[in-house]
Amino acid sequence: MLVSTPAPTSAPVRVGIVVTDSYPAEDLDHDTAPVVAGLRARGIDAEATVWHDDTVDWSAYTLLVLRSPWDYPERYDEFLAWLTHVEQVTHVLNPPALVRWNLDKRYLAQLADLGVGVVPTTYRTSVDDVRADLAAFAADAHVVLKPTVSAGSRDTGLFRADDPRALDLAARIVGSGGVVMVQPEIPELSAGREKSLYLVDGEPSHAIAKGALLAPGGGLIGGVYQEHPEPVASTDDEDRFARGVLAAVQQATGLGMPLYARIDLVDSAEHGLVLLEAELFEPALNLHVAPAAVTDLVVSAIEHRTR
Ligand SMILES: Nc1ncnc2c1ncn2[C@@H]1O[C@H](COP(=O)(O)OP(=O)(O)O)[C@@H](O)[C@H]1O
Ligand SMILES: [Mg+2]
Structure with missing residues (x-):
């Protein structure tokens, strides 16, 4: 007698890109649409998901990728509670433990203790x-x-x-x-020389300069927060510095390599290369001004993490 055994079925891979439901016109999310499209082109069931949408069943996702929940500061406690909930029901990147570590910039003091150059604070x-x-x-x-x-x-x-x-x-x-x-x-920051280096799975992918932001006497240049991302090349020294920051982050946290990271640095005449912040949680990736290959790199890195 021929006994037919059903083919093993694995649950379909479903990826949620975590966003919010509205953005100010001067601070739009340019990354989620190409990432979702790229994942779908590879046969992955991907969609944008609003972190504070109560109707979502988070356990239905194989992987949640935190990307642009940029209203979290106004809903801080709610966001932390949400993070605690989702990490219990699915896989979340960057890891919530890393996000919590990264939310308070006193991590800069820990990185300084590990030898990273930081802005004196x-x-x-x-x-x-x-x-x-x-x-x-x-x-x-x-x-x-x-x-x-x-x-x-x-x-x-x-x-x-x-x-x-x-x-x-x-x-x-x-x-x-x-x-x-x-x-x-740091005068070089006021002169608009902050550089953001992106690393995907620890490898430098692209870099942007974002211009000066602060108006002397308090407040912002132009009155609203508006970055003007310009693609720039990073130097070998800057790449090495950024890799060193991620090595120190892993040492400080005991966690693995972040899926994505943005390392904000400036080359200061007085202090040398220094870290302004390591954004491991919700950095705009600025894919709209990056080479198209960078979107593929991000999509591949996410796909890899679903395995
Ligand atoms: N020490 C500093 N000297 C000059 N400009 C600074 C300094 N610290 C921050 N800034 C300016 O303020 C901006 C925001 O500060 P940052 O530390 O990056 O905080 P945020 O988390 O809000 O991005 C920076 O991008 C830079 O333009
Ligand atoms: Mg910043």
Whole structure:
């Protein structure tokens, strides 16, 4: 007798690209559409999913890729609760443990301890401590104040060290339960020479320059947060630096290589190559200004992680 055994069925691969449902016109998500299209072209059931959509069954996904949930700072506790939920029911990248580590820029101090060059920073929980820091600068020196939990230059200000508005900002950050970062102004940043290097599975893929953002005296150039990403080449030194940052991240966290990373750095005359932030959570990849091959690289990396 011929017994037919059913072919082993594996659950179909389903990838959710985690986004939100609205973006300001000056800060659009240019990455999700080409990534979803690229995954579908490879036969993967991929779609964009809004992180705060209550109707979604997150366990139905093989993999969730955090990409542009850019309204999370306004819904911080809700976002953290969502992250805790989804990591229990499916695979999430970059890993939630890495995201939580990356949400508070005090990770910069850990990376500095591991030998990474970072912008000199103090972390202050009282306005008096900030006042003392500012008093140690020359009165006409410029400083930058920002909270340790921020994105999109929120509550980030460039001031003369003796400008009372600097302390107003410090008071606002402390008053909302935050920690103030105090940094000297890096003139190369104000001159628009910040470079963002992207790494996919730890390999440098492309780089952009994004121009100056802060207006002296507080606030943003042009009044709104608007990056002007320009594709640029990265130097061997910068690539090496960025790889070193990711090695230090892995050492600090005990976690594996991130699927994607954006390493923001600047070549400072005074401090050398220094890290401004390592964005391991929701960096815009700027695929719309990158070579087409970069989209393929990202799609391949995601496909690989579904196996
Ligand atoms: N120490 C600094 N000197 C000059 N400009 C700075 C400094 N720190 C930040 N900036 C400017 O502010 C922007 C936002 O700061 P950043 O630390 O990158 O925070 P965010 O998480 O909001 O991107 C930077 O892209 C840069 O243009
Ligand atoms: Mg930044």
